[in-house]
Amino acid sequence: xxxxxxxxxLGSKAPSYPTVAEWAKRFREGREDxxxxxxxxxxxxxxxxxxxxLIRQVVNxxxxxxxxxxxxxxSLSRGTIEQxxxxxxxxxxxxxxxxxxxxxxxxxxxxx
Numbered sequence: 001x002x003x004x005x006x007x008x009x010l011g012s013k014a015p016s017y018p019t020v021a022e023w024a025k026r027f028r029e030g031r032e033d034x035x036x037x038x039x040x041x042x043x044x045x046x047x048x049x050x051x052x053x054l055i056r057q058v059v060n061x062x063x064x065x066x067x068x069x070x071x072x073x074x075s076l077s078r079g080t081i082e083q084x085x086x087x088x089x090x091x092x093x094x095x096x097x098x099x100x101x102x103x104x105x106x107x108x109x110x111x112x
Contacts, residue, residue, distance in 0.1 A: 046080050047088070055084045063097040 006014040070081050085091050091098045
């Protein structure tokens with residue numbers, strides 16, 4: 001069988017019998033490649049340049065904005081917003097304002 005050929009060639013790394021059976025069925029039905037089918041639902045990543053820039057604008061326009069404010073304005077999830085703010089924009093909330101993680105001396109004087 002096809003599964004036995006995989007097992008001989010790949011040993012313990014061979015795909016399971018049900019997986020091979022599903023592949024064989026799909027090829028018998030006319031499939032021509034082994035690419036994944038398109039998936040429905042939300043895209044895998046919302047960490048796009050456009051979303052990063054959108055959050056940057058929201059925070060710059062209102063440094064006192066809360067996560068709820070940003071969610072309402074962007075329709076992005078809190079997790080996505082947190083990831084963009086902290087990992088991409090390198091900002092943190094200090095006394096209710098978003099500021100860069102690292103301030104140079106001039107910036108530090110301006111926030112006081």
